[in-house]
Amino acid sequence: MNSRSVYDAAVIQFPRILDNRGNLTFIEARRHIPFDIARVYWIYDVPGGESRGSHAYRQLQEVIIALSGSLEVFLDDGMAQKVVTLNRAYYGLYVPNMIWRRMQQFSTNAVALVLASLPYSPEDYIRDYDQFKRMNGRQ
Ligand code: TYD
Numbered sequence: 001m002n003s004r005s006v007y008d009a010a011v012i013q014f015p016r017i018l019d020n021r022g023n024l025t026f027i028e029a030r031r032h033i034p035f036d037i038a039r040v041y042w043i044y045d046v047p048g049g050e051s052r053g054s055h056a057y058r059q060l061q062e063v064i065i066a067l068s069g070s071l072e073v074f075l076d077d078g079m080a081q082k083v084v085t086l087n088r089a090y091y092g093l094y095v096p097n098m099i100w101r102r103m104q105q106f107s108t109n110a111v112a113l114v115l116a117s118l119p120y121s122p123e124d125y126i127r128d129y130d131q132f133k134r135m136n137g138r139q
Helices: 129-135
Strands: 010-013 039-043 052-057 062-068 071-076 081-086 091-095 100-104 111-116
Touching: 062 081, 071 091, 081 091
Parallel strands: none
Antiparallel strands: 010 091, 039 111, 052 100, 062 091, 062 111, 071 081, 071 100
């Protein structure tokens, strides 16, 4: 079986240049991210209690970074679930394609930066959880 597992998702630690004037973190495209970055978007001004992105992608891979504040990423492969808390600007969560994921529990002023492997394509979304489970070979 070729299905994705939540254990394929992994936290990546980016370089940190600590400085009394303020810290600095950087990402180089082919060095720190396991795919070529095709698109960057960010989520901000999230009202308390709201969640975003309850779906999976057929092909898209992404890295999610809490640039400011904190949030949780809920991951589900149709069998196992995992919740990853992001609360430092030097961590990124790699999420492979074919993983159901939801961003939730945003703190006040949280900014979630998402690096994506493909341009925006509505056809790549799987928004029906039961269809996702069938496609990921878990049902
Ligand atoms: P979507 O990914 O559907 O967010 P969520 O799953 O949290 O509801 O994006 C919301 C809207 O934004 C959708 O109508 C399409 C648009 N959008 C773009 O045009 N380009 C993008 O890169 C993204 C991420 C979204």
